[in-house]
Amino acid sequence: MTVAILLGAPGAGKGTQAPLLSASLGVPVLASGDLLRSEVAAGSEIGREVDAIMQSGELVPDEVMVRLFLARLGRDDALGGAILDGFPRTRPQAEALDAALAASGRHVDKALLIEVPIEDLIGRFAGRRICKAGGHVYNDWFKPPKVWGICDVDGSELIHRADDAEATVRARMEQQLGPLRDVADYYREQGILVAVNGLQPIEDVARDLLAALGWHAAPTG
Numbered sequence: 001m002t003v004a005i006l007l008g009a010p011g012a013g014k015g016t017q018a019p020l021l022s023a024s025l026g027v028p029v030l031a032s033g034d035l036l037r038s039e040v041a042a043g044s045e046i047g048r049e050v051d052a053i054m055q056s057g058e059l060v061p062d063e064v065m066v067r068l069f070l071a072r073l074g075r076d077d078a079l080g081g082a083i084l085d086g087f088p089r090t091r092p093q094a095e096a097l098d099a100a101l102a103a104s105g106r107h108v109d110k111a112l113l114i115e116v117p118i119e120d121l122i123g124r125f126a127g128r129r130i131c132k133a134g135g136h137v138y139n140d141w142f143k144p145p146k147v148w149g150i151c152d153v154d155g156s157e158l159i160h161r162a163d164d165a166e167a168t169v170r171a172r173m174e175q176q177l178g179p180l181r182d183v184a185d186y187y188r189e190q191g192i193l194v195a196v197n198g199l200q201p202i203e204d205v206a207r208d209l210l211a212a213l214g215w216h217a218a219p220t221g
């Protein structure tokens with residue numbers, strides 16, 4: 001069983017790497033941003049509450065996020081392990097996660113920090129597109145789809161995310177880098193934080209993350 005957390009600044013590559021780890025490890029991805037965007041799209045009470053917060057680049061309140069995420073973590077498909085993308089984002093969220101996992105005899109195996117300098121992150125957002133149906137992540141320069149504007153995985157339309165406007169991106173960096181450092185420190189103190197160079201090509205970042213989890217591809221040929 002593996003419970004691994006992907007940490008990183010906005011744009012570091014968490015959403016790109018999560019499905020690659022999931023495919024190798026055979027555990028699902030639980031992505032906090034996707035959960036929140038589904039609530040917004042559904043027009044639920046939580047969705048109406050968090051929409052403006054996400055547009056402003058601020059973090060959603062811990063109480064809302066913990067309730068939503070832990071409900072997802074408790075579903076059957078996550079009992080054998082999961083890749084957590086975007087949660088926890090604050091120390092109280094990390095503590096709530098530890099308590100919930102301990103209650104079901106589980107624990108966080110590794111917290112994987114994808115490190116990319118801020119100046120390299122800002123440029124990634126202008127080229128990012130995600131698919132409407134499944135949130136699969138592309139980039140005009142670094143990871144273009146096979147057919148322009150169409151998702152390789154599910155054929156749905158590729159769109160820009162509402163919070164990828166430059167002003168919101170800068171606000172997200174300003175608001176979220178402090179809490180990210182706190183969460184990284186929390187796992188460093190537990191001795192389970194591993195930092196990986198996120199400036200490498202996507203496949204090389206995935207290789208380093210999997211190696212940190214003790215997973216190595218079988219030799220070919």
Ligand code: AP5
Pocket residue numbers: 008009010011012013014015016017032033034036053054057058059060061065085086087088089090093124125127128129137138139140142143163172198199200201202205
């Ligand atoms: P969320 O959806 O989690 O956004 P984020 O953390 O800001 O991260 P991103 O999705 O923007 O970036 P990423 O690291 O996944 O990078 P990606 O792989 O897309 O959260 C959205 C909002 O929800 C938050 O701002 C907050 O308001 C709220 N929220 C979410 N979780 C919360 C929580 N726990 N508590 C409170 N509030 C919460 O890659 C970016 C681009 O770079 C892509 O185009 C990709 O193709 C490209 N790329 C990726 N890797 C590489 C590489 N190695 N080389 C070149 N390009 C690359």
